[in-house]
Amino acid sequence: MRGILTAFASAALLLSAGAAQAQTKIGVWTVSTDKGCGMYQEWKTESKDTAKVGLGYMNKGKDLVLAFSDSSWKFKENEEFAVSLAVDKSWKGKVGGGAMDKTSAVVLLPASSDAINALMNGSELYMEIDGKSDDYAYTYSLDDTRKAIAALESCRSQAE
Secondary structure, X not given: OHHHHHHHHHHHHHHOOOOOOOEEEEOOEEEEOOXXXXXXXXXXXXXXXXXXXXXXXXOOOOEEEEEXXXXXXXXXXXXXXXXXXXXXXXXXXXXXXXEEXXXXXXXXXXXXXXXXXXXXXXXXXXXXXXXXXXXXXXXXXXXXXXXXXXXXXHHHOOOO
């Protein structure tokens, strides 16, 4: 549980667009290499809600935090759930996740080469929060993810 709580803090940094952080735009990703060592993308959904996805390293680069947000989601405080993830047909997994707040979810993955390689080489990341409606599932574009993750490598070993 401690890992998920630490991931919540890291995910909050990922999904916030802190003006104080040095940020670089790489394709669809905004990359921060000074605080949080992460990247995110944000867009408006068809229903005009705001959706975000973020990823970053923590625990000195040993873990990968994935954070998902949609302004229409309604999680309960401290809600926990299973999250199914898939990158194209090259990688899939079911992991434990939790609500970071009413509109955001976070999962913590080992920064294994399989997961990183799939994200870097894939075209789409599919995420579904098990037991929820289809409104809690998204397919995210992985355009430019290889370049964005490469930009994070310089701060990976310092990621808290």
